[in-house]
Amino acid sequence: MSGGIINPLGFAHVRLTVTDIRRSKAFYQRLFGRPPGSDFSDEIDDPTVHDDPWRTYGGCSFTFHGVTLGLRPVASADDRFDADRVGLDHLTLRVGSVDDLYEAARRLDDAGIPRGEISDLPPFGLVILSVQDPDDINLELAAPRTDT
Numbered sequence: 001m002s003g004g005i006i007n008p009l010g011f012a013h014v015r016l017t018v019t020d021i022r023r024s025k026a027f028y029q030r031l032f033g034r035p036p037g038s039d040f041s042d043e044i045d046d047p048t049v050h051d052d053p054w055r056t057y058g059g060c061s062f063t064f065h066g067v068t069l070g071l072r073p074v075a076s077a078d079d080r081f082d083a084d085r086v087g088l089d090h091l092t093l094r095v096g097s098v099d100d101l102y103e104a105a106r107r108l109d110d111a112g113i114p115r116g117e118i119s120d121l122p123p124f125g126l127v128i129l130s131v132q133d134p135d136d137i138n139l140e141l142a143a144p145r146t147d148t
Contacts, residue, residue, distance in 0.1 A: 013068035021073035
């Protein structure tokens with residue numbers, strides 16, 4: 001340990017609060033091209049699931065490369081994400097290369113999912129592509145910048 005209180009190895013999981021689990025699950029399933037690994041969303045109409053952490057409150061989760069992205073359906077239907085409030089500003093998902101970003105952009109276009117432009121961010125050593133999830137949470141796809 002190098003003087004800090006903890007020495008984290010990375011993130012184990014992130015869980016996003018969503019308004020409509022069916023809609024959010026469908027979006028992320030389409031984005032990732034696979035079903036969730038853990039899924040209690042079919043129990044969302046059971047009133048006991050909302051208080052049950054073992055059934056992830058009626059949510060689901062996607063795991064890839066040792067990191068889990070969970071969806072927790074506890075927000076009211078009229079709530080919307082606000083990056084200017086305390087908590088999450090955005091979530092960045094790493095991809096392997098800038099070519100992967102261009103391929104993701106093509107696939108998002110083919111799927112009719114609105115997206116931002118691919119942006120080169122030299123000071124951060126990244127190239128990014130932004131997309132909004134159904135609750136307007138900003139997802140960035142990021143690749144390491146390669147100098148040509």
